Amino acid sequence: MAPAHYGAVVVWLFVVVAALLVFAIAAGTVGRETFRLGHQPPATILDIDEAVTRVGDALPEETQSRLTYDDVRRLIIAQLDHLEDKGILARHGRDVAVTDGATPDVVLADDDSVAVVLGRAEAEGLEVTDEDVFRVVSALHTYLEDIGAVGPPAAG
Numbered sequence: 001m002a003p004a005h006y007g008a009v010v011v012w013l014f015v016v017v018a019a020l021l022v023f024a025i026a027a028g029t030v031g032r033e034t035f036r037l038g039h040q041p042p043a044t045i046l047d048i049d050e051a052v053t054r055v056g057d058a059l060p061e062e063t064q065s066r067l068t069y070d071d072v073r074r075l076i077i078a079q080l081d082h083l084e085d086k087g088i089l090a091r092h093g094r095d096v097a098v099t100d101g102a103t104p105d106v107v108l109a110d111d112d113s114v115a116v117v118l119g120r121a122e123a124e125g126l127e128v129t130d131e132d133v134f135r136v137v138s139a140l141h142t143y144l145e146d147i148g149a150v151g152p153p154a155a156g
Contacts, residue, residue, distance in 0.1 A: 046089070051076055051143055058139040063132050071126055075136045078120040082113060088150060113137045 056064065056072045067075075083089040118133045144150045 046080075046144070046147070046149055048073065048076065051140065054143050055136060055139040058142070059135055063135050067128065067132060067136070071128065072136060074124060074126060075117055075121060075128070075133060076140055078117045078124075079113060079137055079140055081120075082116045083150075089144075 052069055052073045055076060056067070056069050059067070059072075080089060114130060114134050114137055117137055118128070118130060121128050121133060141150070
């Protein structure tokens with residue numbers, strides 16, 4: 001082979017090695033992200049209007065006769081604020097706190113939620129009973145489970 005061809009061979013060898021290196025880096029990155037996304041649940045978006053409708057419609061007739069959809073909305077927002085304070089949910093544009101690559105397991109007692117929401121309802125001048133608040137909180141938790149925003153109730 002003539003010495004002039006060595007330069008062309010080296011250039012082609014460099015191009016092939018560079019292309020293989022770029023492909024290997026891209027394949028590794030895509031594979032890593034695919035694995036991460038495949039093992040991470042998608043974010044659930046909560047639609048307040050849908051939640052109000054679903055929770056309001058799930059309430060027993062006696063509770064529906066006492067609460068308006070606006071009352072249900074205010075109770076839901078109070079509960080969502082409480083869940084956000086506990087690190088269970090995050091509002092639009094925010095993320096739930098993550099430690100060690102996973103969201104923390106949080107157990108929330110129903111009576112704690114009812115007490116917080118009842119206190120907020122009283123502060124806002126809503127006339128609701130403990131039972132009304134319990135039913136709204138329970139129906140909201142069922143709705144959040146249905147859409148995949150929170151896990152099931154803890155056993156035990």
